[in-house]
Amino acid sequence: MNAPPRYELFALADGEPKLTVDEDTKIPNAATITVNKEDHTLANMLRAQLLLLDYVTFAGYRIPHPLEPRVVIKIQTDGSCTPIQAVQAACDELIRALVVVKNQFSNEVNRATLMREADQGMDGVEGGGYNGF
């Protein structure tokens, strides 16, 4: 009865920013980033990649409430880069890694389909009631 509409899980509301950054006043080189309309899918990946950067001393994420699609990421670096630069670097690395995964996967698929066509003698795709795109 009180359930909010499902599109609110991924569609930003009017005037709602995607991210807000809060620099920590008491701890040097630390920042808290609040990302709206995101969940574990992105946040866990980002956190794991941040931990793999040499200059990051602390990286963690939290979802303050399971019913609200908001993620809070806390980062602290050793000073050679700002926390924002660290997140940008992590994003870049992840995008590059995903490109590699996609290419390797596509190559494997091509190999598998070629082998299957060779076995079947170019009969085409087997089964299914549809022909794909």
Place this chain on the structure above:
Amino acid sequence: MPSTSEMEARKLVKLGREKVHDISATDFPGHHPGESHHWDLEQFKAKLQVHINSLSSSAIEFDLVGVDASVANALRRIVIAEVPTVAIETVYIWNNTSIVQDEVLAQRLGLVPLAVDPRKLHKKASNDEEPTDLNTIVFDLVVECEKNKEAKKGETDPSKLWNNTEVLSSMITFTPKGSQDQTFSSNPPRPAVGGILLAKMRGSQKIVAELHCNKGTGKEHAKWSPVATASYRLLPTIDLRGPIPLPLHSKFQSCFPPGVIDISTGHVVVADPRKDTVSREVLRHPEFEDLVSLGRVRDHFIFSVESAGQYFPEQLIVEAVGVLSSKLYALKLSLNDLVL
């Protein structure tokens, strides 16, 4: 630098009788003194392996080795919920004299998987946006149950007494609107599976409905999910730490699913750990408990993805990686805007 065997040992999640140890990865900078574990693209490229075990038009099983658990999980979550597909969203029921209520019929129609290329349709900006030929596909469902004039006298089988006693998903017909004649000429939209029973009718019952289909994602409603299911498991490892006495060989073999342990040569050999379902039955027997150590390889993911019919499974994974990349890219752009 630690030895290869130590590096291999670090990759394992250890499964004890009651507890699971070493669940998290430890290869990040600062954890092992003197070793450098920062992420390197070339090293990642070298270590990444993708191997397709089986591929059919409806399902794919493949191995993804060398990625972190967070990436594999993100991929799984995206395949289930964030790859867009097309499904029936609005049903205009002009006539329904069947037993099945309007709303029940509409709900069932929504769940019918459609073989429509989602890349050819735009997503509606909001639910109230006007339907156009660029964002909506219209199907018609017109079925009438009439008396079969050729039925024999005294026939009791309702499928012979009447025509169209069952409304199946194959009875949904596509009506192109506007420019859809050209866009969908090569591959007309149709239900991915024809035999889905939507309603049963008798007598002079009729269903006349117009179905509007929109693009959406599984996050909004499960009908837009392109998979029957997508899951992954980690590759199990069985390490024999001591010799198993000969009389106990067959008992040891029976603790595992068939094909995992081979005792034909007189020695216990782990033939195929991949077939193991890791029930940890061995650890329940005191005579075997110390001779075996069970584990899972932390970065070896065996994915199993079953498509519901909208995409071919191999295209689905590629789309999923694309969606994940675009999410990261959007985040990066927002960060750049903030910094500038």
